Amino acid sequence: MSRTVRFALNGVATALDVADRTTLADALRDGARLTGTHLGCEHGVCGACTVIVDGLAVRACLMLAVQADGADVVTVEGLAPRDGGLGALQQAFHEHHALQCGFCTPGILTTMHALLTEEPEADEARIRDVLSGNLCRCTGYLPIIAAVMAARGAYRREGVE
């Protein structure tokens, strides 16, 4: 069975026709053609598909698209400033070489964006704890932790979005 699901996607009202069994991740990738949300395992462990739903970082492979009806969804494509360039977190990742192949990166950016938006004072232990829900095979995590620590200042200044 299929139906139309309506939600705000990176601030833009969006309607997608989806089958009941379609996950939010597949709907974003195939329906909305936003392919920055990556599928690394499709069973809720790797975190590459993490998106922000109503302010909370969630695994888009563990949610049906129909469950996003009425929600506010932010993907990696929604993290950069609208006028181009990189957001503070993205810039910190660039400067700290916090990505290599970049496949896990979108899910880590969305997770850390949600964290710092809510907890701009998060310390290293908290960042590590939250980051443990995302697998990265290239970096060994240390540059990611350094980048997130460095980006906190920007979130403190901005306050909660």
Added chain:
Amino acid sequence: MSRSNAFVGSPMPRIEDARLLTGGARFVADLARHDLLHAVIVRSPLAHGRILAVDADAARAMDGVVALFTAADIGEVPLIPIRQHGVPEGEAYRQPVIAADRVRYVGEPVAIVVAREAAVAEDAAEAVVVDIDPLPVVADTAISARDETLVFAAPTNRVTTFRARAGGADAAFAAAPYTRRARFAVQRHTASPMETRGLLAEWDGESGHLTVHGATKVPFFNRDTLATMLGLGAGDVTLIEVDVGGGFGARGEFYPEDFLIPFAARRLGARVRWLEDRREHFSAMNHAREMTAEMEIACERDGRVIGIRGTVDVDLGAYVRTNGLTTPRNVAQFVTGPYLVPHIAIDVAVHVTNKTPTGTYRGPGRYEASFFCERLFDMAARDLGVDRAEFRMMNLIPEERLPYPLAHMDGLDASWQTELDNGAYGEVMARCLETFDWAAKSRLDGRLVDGRHHGIAVGAFVEGGAGGRGETARMTITADGMVEVAVGSTSLGQGLVTILTQIAADALSLPMDRIRLVHGSTNLVSQGGGSFHSRSTVMGGSAILLAAEALLQAIGEAAPHHEAAGKVRIEDGMVAVGDARLPLDAFAGLVVERQFFNKKLTYSYGAHAAHVSVDPRTGDVAVLDYVTVDDVGRVINPLTLHGQVVGALVQGLGSTFLEEIRYDEEGQLLTGSFADYLMPTATEVPPVRAISLGLRPCPNNPIGAKGAGEGGLIPVGGVIANAVAAALADFAVEPNTLPLTPPRLWHLIEAGRRAASDTTNADDPTNAEARP
């Protein structure tokens, strides 16, 4: 050739990052196409058996299913070639691209379903019934070696035995004042890049041309292989490299799907995409490293090593795939690493079993060999009462003995022989010990503090680089005044574009933003090598230097009045001919292509030191400090190099503590998800200090660089196991089986406690017999 060094050696942030950070990357799953069909592979549910029937009627009849192919539809089933030459014994054990009458591992392709939607293709695949008459399962090397059940029509399950020899081991061991023997095991695990594999194949019936997206690592070899299998010319097949989510040696080899998906596209005259899912990845992608060893060391009383000898049994899995023999070869040749060991006799027997085939994974064979060697060294040092750091310093190959040949590979031609190039092994280890503060930390060694036992260890490694055939670079001056640089090297996420752009910019005295670097795809250059064996920087970079020289010469020849003006230069982004300045776009259309060939390998080297604490009641190990120091000859980009070292090290910690592919005795895979296959996460990563030096430029290539992608991983198993052994010295624990899981360590500790209280020797098979 004169060239500036504005960029080489500088920590340039990566050119690649912007797209990857904003969701703008294009991995193979991201490619959009009209009328795209989706393929799913039906795989064998049993480890060994004869295929009686494949009942696909229900699947074929499902709404949305376009086609279903089995071996019968393919006709004569091609066999996947072995990429290494010179080991003809492997030919009989090659893998067919699809199982026709026999399956040999769980996950072997049996059929391919093509449907209009991916989910429908999965529904259909689930409906296919494969009727298999089971055969006895060869679940490990011990069963394999008995040859009671033969996996192939060949007379034995033992594919070959690699033999590494130096000096005369038997006589040396007979005369040695000290020897010690131990048994070791390294577990099966896998590279597990975050992006699974994927292919998108498009057949253009009008031009008879096949285009396949998703190639990586070795596109030119794969193109030639695919063209041959399909009866097409190499010019009829284009392999396109798109963004790639990590490889680590396993991705990009020629797998069954590299035939099946293009075959389906051609047969259907369509666009067909296959995206490996994580579950099938665990049974389809190459596994790695499973082996056992019985090794023996001989030393003088003062700790000088006389010899190492032993036998290794490699569980290769069901087939000899493209690079399946690299790991066994490396184990044989690299046991002694950077150490001067006069007498060597290592036999590595390669066995087929009913498990997923194995191939290379970062530091192939070297990680395992280093584990054996470093453990033997610590056992010997303790027996002989020599400080373990001093033991290594006295046995490192002195700089004046370099180049130094590694053990001779008996029965193999000259291309398999190799020598360590150059280096200051002792200096780098001293730097590691100093950074780690070995002397101060030694006071904690073996001590119990707040319920945890502390231990330290140090080890050294060499990392081979720059293997394989040549590499090609083509430079084109474009109408917009850029230089397009195309290389056959491939990117797997290691920052290749940035590194090679740095090299090209310096070689041409241009800013980096005047270089447009493209790579990997087979339509860019005439021949290419690819990215493996830590080669892409050295090989691609060297080819770029040659091409840059040629381009400057070509510009000179094309420049007006160049005879009078002398040699041309590029200054401030302009071509300088004498006093005249010409814009680069005045030379638009100039093209040069050059190949770099390399007969000798590079050997970067270094040392690692670790400090651990062990909770004896749970078997939990905490890594408290980790130091690496390496010499890569010449540092191109310290930022990406540091990333390579730390990333490799953390993978090594996964190999040492967590990651394990397990099978039951029926050959059923027990670890088919990320819930069972445990990789390191952010909370497992210790503090790391990684120092990379450009101490001794490599004499074998014009850049002076050496491979740098694997050294961070190679000695981790040995160093960590030695630190754990040091921590648990009170219990005489010898952790000789990986991974070091909490239950395994707890049992070793308990056995040590029992042995101490019994005063009789514990009957622990991992404990060696000492003959001091």
Added chain:
Amino acid sequence: MKLPPVAYRCPESLDEAIALLAADDEAQILSGGQSLMPMLAFRLAAPSVLVDLRRVPGLDRIAIDAEGTHVGSRVTWRALERSHALAAAQPLLAAALPHIAHYQIRNRGTVGGSLAHADPAAELPAVALTLDATIEVAGPAGPRRIGAQDFFLGAMTTALEPGEIVTALHLPPAPATRRHGFEEFARRRGDFALAGIALSLDVTLPLDVTMARDRAAPRIEGARIAAFGIADVPLRLDAVEAALEGAVADASAVAAAEAACVASVTPDGDPSADAAYRRALLATLLGRALACALENPPAERAA
């Protein structure tokens, strides 16, 4: 790993949800989905209909009063983590929360989902058992309450009848002086435990102050201890509880508890940890949880 064909319903009331379940034997409740969705992805489950509870009113309520703590089945781990009142009222549950899965999972995973899924290595069932919790369910025959000790029947098996839905977890009130301990050992942060312990107890001084000094030492009363990750259900450690009853609250009690645990508990082994290791591990965790409870009076812990 696309999901098998399945229909989706999102009822607006509990009655509607019950009716949807009653109408189809193959229908299944979808709560947070953090365990169910992976099972669907692996095609280990193939329900005909998923009945999503997200619009059913009242299931996301946390209420704390003199009768105890009421946690609606749709309450997420995140909501529990952020409730200061809950941390004060139910410190054992609060101590368990950081061990449960990862950040993103905790944002969606629910109390009701964890109870109904009944993973033997999960934290909440053991906490429920230790705290003598009641699970409130509703079905075609109306609502009923099931004690935690009767709810978990086996691995992924509960006392829920066909068509019944978990609506809430009820935890009895605990005196502010009660001590708690929680320990688990997992291979990585957030993984299911190889073994774990949840315990609560009271430490009391004998009423008769004229007693000899050694007999006036604080003693353990009413210890309740549950182990998880060692069998197909969370287990009460009756023999350990008995050994601790009336014991002097010091290191000797810890040693006695560990000895009783080793003597009385026979854990299951599996490929990730054999039975002998689990037995020793469980005793170690028990000792640490107990020591923590004895060494940390509630007032200090709340600080």
